[in-house]
Amino acid sequence: MLAVVIVIGLLAAFVAYRWLLPRYSDSRSNSNQVIERWFTDVTSRSTLTTAMNRTTCSGVPFSLPSDGLIGLLWRDSAPPYTILNPHTGIDVFGDGAVGNVPVYAAYDGLLSRRSDWLSSVIIKHDDPLQAGRTIWTYYTHMATQDGSHAFIASAFPAGTSDLPVKRGDLLGYQGEYAGVGRPPIGMHVHMSIVTSEDDGTFKNEAIIGNTLDPSPYFGMQLNIADLPARPIQCKS
Numbered sequence: 001m002l003a004v005v006i007v008i009g010l011l012a013a014f015v016a017y018r019w020l021l022p023r024y025s026d027s028r029s030n031s032n033q034v035i036e037r038w039f040t041d042v043t044s045r046s047t048l049t050t051a052m053n054r055t056t057c058s059g060v061p062f063s064l065p066s067d068g069l070i071g072l073l074w075r076d077s078a079p080p081y082t083i084l085n086p087h088t089g090i091d092v093f094g095d096g097a098v099g100n101v102p103v104y105a106a107y108d109g110l111l112s113r114r115s116d117w118l119s120s121v122i123i124k125h126d127d128p129l130q131a132g133r134t135i136w137t138y139y140t141h142m143a144t145q146d147g148s149h150a151f152i153a154s155a156f157p158a159g160t161s162d163l164p165v166k167r168g169d170l171l172g173y174q175g176e177y178a179g180v181g182r183p184p185i186g187m188h189v190h191m192s193i194v195t196s197e198d199d200g201t202f203k204n205e206a207i208i209g210n211t212l213d214p215s216p217y218f219g220m221q222l223n224i225a226d227l228p229a230r231p232i233q234c235k236s
């Protein structure tokens with residue numbers, strides 16, 4: 001009898017985790033439909049693109065790091081993410097060939113690229129919205145899918161530490177690298193705003209609680225809770 005109860009319990013947990021959780025999570029997001037359209041219907045791209053061309057929305061500090069479809073948003077639970085493990089930043093899908101769509105610094109700061117970072121850079125900023133706080137903007141996926149070639153600007157070789165950059169400086173180009181053992185989801189750049197540890201280093205950006213809602217920094221609806229239509233534009 002006990003064995004039957006355990007088996008039924010395990011089955012229920014499996015169904016909840018593998019079937020109900022992804023479906024419920026997807027229902028809390030409007031992102032995957034539009035990303036699918038972007039990749040299956042190239043003619044839709046002009047109607048889905050946010051093109052800021054390095055300008056900022058009025059009254060806010062950050063400029064969009066790349067032009068394109070702002071597909072996955074902050075706290076997004078669209079698969080492969082879930083409400084338990086949501087997306088920590090924004091994904092901008094550019095219209096162009098891999099290695100050709102530029103990625104720019106969102107704001108002035110000090111750029112670092114760890115010696116073991118293939119496709120990523122991070123920039124340290126004095127938080128323009130909260131004086132005295134240090135925050136970071138993290139940019140990744142700037143390499144070929146197989147990791148054989150990085151698309152980061154030559155000014156920022158691996159091992160770069162605290163190099164001053166300005167908002168709008170070229171960081172590199174969008175790629176398809178998703179990390180070892182992770183499925184690629186198409187060419188884009190992922191960008192997140194990361195908070196600091198007590199010792200001043202950046203926190204692990206893969207954890208939602210270590211990141212900030214980018215909406216007030218960009219003046220756009222970038223929190224999935226708002227379910228914004230695409231293309232996302234400056235808040236009026």
Ligand SMILES: [Zn+2]
Pocket residue numbers: 072087089090091189190191
């Ligand atoms: Zn992402």
